Amino acid sequence: EACKLFEKMQAEDCEPDVVTYTALLDGLCKGNRLTEARQVLESMEDRNCVPNVITYSSLIDGLCKTGRVYEAQDIFKSMVVRGCEPNVVTYNSLIHGLCLANSVDSAILLMEEMMATGCVPDLITYNTLIDGLCEAGRAPEANRLLKEMKGCEADVITYSSLIKGFCKMEKLEMARTVFEEMLRKGLLPDVVIYSTLVDGYCSAGVVDEAERILEEMVANECAPDVFTYTSLVDGFCKVGRMVEARKVLKRMSRRGCEPNVVTYTALIDAYCKAGKPTVAYTLMEEMIGNGVKPNVVTYRSLISGFCGTGDVEEARRLLSRMDGEDCKPD
RNA sequence: CGAUUGGAAUAG
Numbered sequence: 001e002a003c004k005l006f007e008k009m010q011a012e013d014c015e016p017d018v019v020t021y022t023a024l025l026d027g028l029c030k031g032n033r034l035t036e037a038r039q040v041l042e043s044m045e046d047r048n049c050v051p052n053v054i055t056y057s058s059l060i061d062g063l064c065k066t067g068r069v070y071e072a073q074d075i076f077k078s079m080v081v082r083g084c085e086p087n088v089v090t091y092n093s094l095i096h097g098l099c100l101a102n103s104v105d106s107a108i109l110l111m112e113e114m115m116a117t118g119c120v121p122d123l124i125t126y127n128t129l130i131d132g133l134c135e136a137g138r139a140p141e142a143n144r145l146l147k148e149m150k151g152c153e154a155d156v157i158t159y160s161s162l163i164k165g166f167c168k169m170e171k172l173e174m175a176r177t178v179f180e181e182m183l184r185k186g187l188l189p190d191v192v193i194y195s196t197l198v199d200g201y202c203s204a205g206v207v208d209e210a211e212r213i214l215e216e217m218v219a220n221e222c223a224p225d226v227f228t229y230t231s232l233v234d235g236f237c238k239v240g241r242m243v244e245a246r247k248v249l250k251r252m253s254r255r256g257c258e259p260n261v262v263t264y265t266a267l268i269d270a271y272c273k274a275g276k277p278t279v280a281y282t283l284m285e286e287m288i289g290n291g292v293k294p295n296v297v298t299y300r301s302l303i304s305g306f307c308g309t310g311d312v313e314e315a316r317r318l319l320s321r322m323d324g325e326d327c328k329p330d
Numbered sequence: 331c332g333a334u335u336g337g338a339a340u341a342g
Contacts, residue, residue: 020331021332026332064334089334090334124334125334130336131336194337196336198337229338231338234338297339
């Protein structure tokens with residue numbers, strides 16, 4: 001729709017300006033149409049419309065998020081050559097891209113480089129690096145970076161990354177300590193903070209404590225959402241407590257939070273792994289009855305479940321039924 | 331008028 005309007009405006013002799021080009025380029029990036037986004041940049045150059053720092057930053061962000069950091073780095077260099085100074089957003093986008101490409105150390109170097117050019121890191125810079133370190137299993141370093149942050153205060157995003165990072169390392173007591181530090185600083189935990197904790201405890205198999213945390217959030221008037229409940233459902237499934245997992249499924253509906261395909265698939269997968277693909281199949285039918293469509297993950301679990309019990313025929317039938325939206329065999 | 335950061339399920 002945006003592309004059509006854009007063509008229309010050109011047809012009507014209304015020259016697009018930088019803002020218009022940039023808005024289109026950003027939209028193309030967000031729709032994963034990076035080739036077309038790059039073409040927008042070229043056509044700006046052809047039409048003597050000078051791209052600015054926002055144009056370049058949008059493209060760098062788009063390239064980074066689609067796993068094309070090297071191209072992003074090239075754009076970064078070329079903007080400098082063309083006399084366009086990167087700002088904090090440009091750096092943040094590229095730092096994020098490096099983190100996504102498992103190059104946190106390069107990301108840290110880039111922050112140092114940005115400081116050397118006089119560009120001051122902001123909370124987003126720090127949050128991005130802290131999250132990158134945590135994702136790389138380096139939560140203690142991330143915690144040190146938090147303490148070294150200059151000119152800004154940690155927010156719930158900072159803490160959620162750290163909590164997840166410590167949970168991932170199975171350092172639940174550290175995750176808890178970080179959570180308490182956050183409270184002491186006067187920050188209100190939001191649904192993401194609680195969900196991260198619930199999921200962390202579930203992943204470590206400490207499901208009863210996870211359930212306690214979920215009820216604590218309800219008591220604190222922070223409503224759990226489908227992510228929170230799904231973590232708990234999956235937690236019970238992974239330790240083989242299927243009856244309790246189904247109770248949580250019921251409880252979430254009762255509280256007005258409808259399970260989605262991820263919630264159901266957690267249960268379906270557990271039944272399949274427990275050698276009960278027919279129970280899983282029945283649950284899928286119940287799910288469909290509730291208006292939730294299976295996706296490729298749901299089918300993958302069921303197909304391998306039936307294969308596991310030697311029922312290759314049923315597995316084939318399922319494979320042939322995969323023709324939905326998010327449901328193409330891969 | 332346009333750009334950047336945190337949470338859930340899956341086989342080999």
